[in-house]
Amino acid sequence: MLKRFCWSLLLLFSQFAVAQNKTPDEFLGFPLGSKFAFHHQIVDYIKLLQSQNTDRVKLVQYGSSNEGRPLMVAFISSAENIANLEKIRTNHLKSIKLLDGKPDAATPPIVWMSYNVHGNESVSANTSMKVIYELLNKQNALTQDFLKNMVVMIDPCINxxxxxxxxxxxxxxQNATPDVTPFGLEHDEPWPGGRFNHYLFDLNRDWAWQxxxxTKERIVLYNQWMPHFHADxxxxxxxxxxxxxxxxxxxxKDVTAWQRQFNDLIGEYCRKYFDKNNWAYFTRYNYDLFxxxxxxxxxxxxxxxxxxxxxxxxxxxGLGIERxxxxDTLTLASRISHHYATSLATLEAVLSQKERIVSEMIKFHEDAVNAPAGSFKTYIVKAKGNEERxxxxxxxxxRQGFVYGIAGKTASTKGTELTTLNEQSFKIENNDxxxxxxxxxxxxxxxxxxxxPVLEDSVTYDVTSWGLAYLYGLKAYGLKEKLVPATYQAEKIENPIPATSPYAYLAQWSEVEHAAFLADxxxxxxxxxxSNVPFDINKATYEAGTLIIPKKGNENLAFDKLVTSIATKHFVKLTPVQTGYVSNGADFGSDYIVSLKAPKVVAVTGDGISPTAIGAIWHYxxxxxxxxxxxxxxxRLSTLPWNEIDVLILPDGKYSDIINDKHLEALQNWIRNGGKLIAMERATDAFVGKQGFNLTKKFTDKKKDSDTFKKYGDQERExxxxxxxxxxxxxxxxxxxxxxxxxxxxxxxxxxxAYEMDYLKDGWNVGYLTETGYKAxxxxxxxxxxLKNTLVMGVQDMGRGHVVYLLDDPVFRSMLYNGKILFSNAVFR
Known part of the structure; x- marks a missing residue:
């Protein structure tokens, strides 16, 4: 009898131990908010909670960062929902027409909460541990109600x-006791800071462009779940x-009435927590939805x-800073409390509208399928000559989840050209x-x-134009009638080795993959x-910039096998030719045919340099x-071995402490001896008006006296x-x-x-803005x-070298397809 009692007592204690999850404090060994937990500690804590709550937690690794850290999402819900997680997902996707078939059960709301897309906004990842713990706390009736009625997805750290x-x-x-002095070392984060990812991209601006x-790995999972609510x-x-x-x-303008209404509702639930605790907050300011x-x-x-x-x-x-x-002193612990409160408020708001948030999303997608908004019912993108693009x-x-195909036939029609907004007749071709x-x-x-885009207010947070026809440099049309696509299959590029080794291989130069091909x-x-000029050969026309890979000079290589295999790897179609003679243009032995060398490229980084600018170059x-x-x-600019460098890139930044007059003299000597300097955006300021450099500012009228009178309350709009x-x-x-x-x-x-640069008086004004340049x-x-009559891209010859001025960043956020080609020209040509 005593033995049976002891076993029962042991079983009771073991069940109690399993039921009681470790708090973040217990797991970390320090109170949450008294120190920053490392990423691996946060992941390990969530793994521990999963092991103790296998019926209510499913942890999924959806990818890894550039530096190899895991990207994780924890699915947290009731035991019943977790057991039926895949069924919930497929029923949801069926209900919004992203999977074929009809759902056989109603779907609970799916709520995805993302923490720490910006790395140094570090309260978020630390908050995620507290949120997950409380969701699994069986003593908390509110959070258990959440799990019963919804599926919660928590990404503890996007970045x-x-x-x-x-x-x-x-x-x-950090000091043993956090130093709250604002000018202290622990409040002086060194360059480039933790905001960005490995390649110094802002991941919060990358959702659409991916x-x-x-981002790419996260969006795969997002599209597999399509949550009803996403909190950032x-x-x-x-x-x-x-x-x-x-x-x-x-x-x-396309944010729906329901989405606007729920935006207000979220505020109501958040205010309850903040008003109750006398916490300061603001709404309807700065952070828009455009x-x-x-x-x-x-x-x-x-x-x-x-x-x-x-x-x-x-x-x-940091851990605390005096205000x-x-x-008061703003502490990490208090910041965690605030994010924790809005996390719960989010779930409370969703719970209060659990049926409608589901039905509205179903309606949103049903309308999209059956009666899409907008005047265009079909988009045509011209394909000929842009196959790789x-x-x-x-x-x-x-990656976006769009359904598309090809025209499958030719037809004449009318449509609105999407860069000019002109309605015009055009021909649809089979492969468009x-x-x-x-x-x-x-x-x-x-x-x-x-x-x-229609902009209802001039005070905005970010980019205000993004049309795909602009970004990809593609000719695209919007049609008012509905057309049904035929199946699209990307052309398979193969380059078989010719029976007779050619005089040269030709390759177009118009795509990013062509630059990757050249690099390889x-x-x-x-x-x-x-070729620096267009030419005709074998009854075909080739544009200036066409790559010519000659047999002569490559005899010591497995020429045909190597060139054709590299081209196929990069989806590049080669044209073999048996002669260097052209019927129009410049023969392959003329001075218009130039060799492209493999340059040693150096880019400047560090204090004063825009992290995102150098990051875009690095990633490119x-x-x-x-x-x-x-x-x-x-x-270290003054100590570089200039004779070993071919191309020096100065990204956007402040160079007043980097380049002085001695540096300018050394740079000019290097350029005259064949070096190429690429100065981008604010880096060009270092050369304005400097002897030997032809860059000057435009003349600007002085402000009128009336311009100095303005209202204080209008400052933001001014x-x-x-x-x-x-x-x-x-x-x-x-x-x-x-x-x-x-x-x-x-x-x-x-x-x-607006950099307000004048045209180069002695140089090449390659790109400039006129009075008609504005589009959107x-x-x-x-x-x-x-922004009228101002230089955007210019090239100055200097001895045997060149200075390339890029007043606009062609690789900004990696968004502009043609910008990458232009940047490739700057580097390799």
């Missing part, structure tokens, strides 16, 4: 590389309080309720891409194709040439064309009048200059600032004049 960059730095420099590894947790400057919805204007590539807007245009939460703090706040104006565009559309608006993601499709050839020691070389780039700290937060312009190009080769007849760019997006009234 683990940035998060650990910040937390490792902070944990190294250029980064982390952030931090802002430490002097501010807390932001939660309602969002600020402008709203994109640009469709954020963690709130991209889910919104996919039919979800998307919201942003912003806690005052950020990288400067004299507020008479179409391949890239198709891959991007697949055809995208019907009658599909579940029709709203996202329409918004991303949008050539001229050069890395393999293959001699590559290029390593991940897009696969060519080596050496990054050097700007402080400031907006002197901005261009990413507006679309068409650049007038000198298409005969090698810098423009392969960019087509129309080149568009996202203008984000917000441009302030004071900015308009600055």
């Amino acid at each position: 683990p590389d940035g998060y650990d960059r910040y937390s490792q730095w902070y944990n190294r420099v 250029t980064q590894k982390e 947790f952030h931090e802002m400057g430490h002097t501010r309080s807390y932001y939660f919805p309602p969002a600020a204007r402008p709203f994109h 640009y469709p590539s954020y963690g709130d807007t991209w889910p919104t245009v996919n039919g979800a309720i998307g919201v942003t939460y912003e806690q005052g703090g950020g990288g400067r706040a 004299k104006d507020e008479h 179409i391949r890239s565009f198709g891959e991007w559309m697949t 891409l055809l995208i019907s608006a009658y599909q579940p993601k029709s709203n996202l499709l329409r918004i991303l194709f949008e050539p001229k 050839l050069l890395k393999n020691g293959i001699l590559v040439k290029s 070389f390593e991940q897009q064309i696969g060519y080596p780039v050496t990054l050097v700290n700007g402080s 400031d907006a009048g002197d901005t261009s937060p990413g507006s679309m312009f068409q650049v007038t190009m000198d298409t005969t200059h090698p810098l423009s080769f392969g960019c087509g007849k129309e080149y568009f760019t996202l203008v984000r600032d 997006g917000f441009v302030g009234n004071k900015m308009t004049g600055k």
Whole structure:
């Protein structure tokens, strides 16, 4: 009897032990909020909770960061829901027409909460542990009600590389007792900071464009679940309080009435927590719902309720920072409390509308399939001559979840050309891409194709123009009638070795893969040439910039096998020719045919340099064309072995402490001896008016006296009048200059600032803005004049070398397809 009693007691204690999850404090060995947990500790804690709650938690690794850290989502719900998780998912996708068939049961709301998309906004990842713990706390009736009625998805850290960059730095420099002095070392985060991912991209601007590894892998899972609600947790400057919805204007015009209504509802639930605790907050200011590539807007245009939460703090706040104006010290613990409160408020709001949030999303997608909004019911993208670009565009559309195909036949029709907005007659050809608006993601499709978004307010947070025809440099049309696509299959590129070894292979130059192909050839020691003029051969016309890979000079290689295999790898179609004679243009032995060498490329990084600018360059070389780039700290510029460098890239940044007069003299000597300097955006300021450099500012009229009288209350709008937060312009190009080769007849760019540079008096004005360049997006009234008749891209010859001035960043966020080709020209030509 005693033995049986002991076993019962042991069983009772073991059940109690399993039922009691470890708190974050117990697991970490320190109170949550007293120190930053490392990413692996957060992951290990969630793994522990899963092992103790296998019936209520399913942890999924959906990818890994560039530095190899796991990207995880924890599914948390009732035991019944977790057991039926796949059925819930498929029923949901069927209900919104993203899977064939009809659902056989109602679907609970699916709520995805994303923490720490910006690495140094580190309260978020730490908060996620507390949220998950409380969701699994069986003593909490409210959270158990959440699990019974919804599926909660928690991504504890979207950007683990940035998060650990910040937390490792902070944990190294923090005092034993946190120093709350604002100018202390632990509030002075070193360059580049933890905000960005490994390649220094802002992942919160990448939802639509999906250029980064982390984003691509996350969106795969997102599209497999299509949550009803997505919450994105952030931090802002430490002097501010807390932001939660309602969002600020402008709203994109296609944000639905229901989404706007729920935006207000979220605010009501958040206010209950904040008012009860006397916490400061603000709404309807600064954070809008316009640009469709954020963690709130991209889910919104996919039919979800998307919201942003912003806690005052950020990288400067550390574990605690004094705020004299507020008479308080902002601590990590208090920041965690605030994000924890809005996490619960989110789930409470969803619970209060659990049936409607599901039914509204079903309606959103049913309307998209049956009666899509907007005047265009079909989009046609011209394919001829852009086959590789179409391949890239198709891959991007697949990642978005769009359904598309080809026309499958020829026809004459009318449509609106999406860069000019002119209705015109044109011919649909068999292989043109055809995208019907009658599909579940029709709203996202329409918004991303949008050539001229309607802006209801001039004060905006980010880019105000993004039309796909502009970004991809493709000729596209919107049609008012419904057309049904035929099946699309990307052309399989093969380059068989010719029976007779050719005189040379020819390859077009108009795609990013062509640049990757060139990079691969050069890395393999293959001699590559290029024509600086168009030419005709064998009754075919080739544009200037065409690559010529001659047999002569490559005899010591397995020439045919190597060239054809590299071309096939990069989807490049080769044309073998048996002669160097052309019927029109320049023969292959003429001075117009130039050799392209494998340059040693160096790019400047470090203090003063824009992290995102150097990050875009770094990513372009390593991940897009696969060519080596050496990054050097700007402080070492004077000690570089100039004779070993062919190309020096100066990204956007402040160079006043990096380049002095002695540096300018050394740079000029290097350039005259054959070096190439590429100066981008604000880096060009270092050369304005300097002897030997031909860059000058435009003449600007002085302000009129009346301009000095303005109202204090109008300050924000007055400031907006002197901005261009990413507006679309068409650049007038000198298409005969090698810098423009392969960019087509129309080149568009996202203008984000006015550098007011005059045309080069002694140099090549390759790209410039005229009075008719504006296409779409917000441009302030004071900015308009600055963006007329101004240089955008120029080249100055200097001895045997060149200076390339790029006043607009062609690889900005990796968004502009033609920009990457232009940048390739700057580097290799």
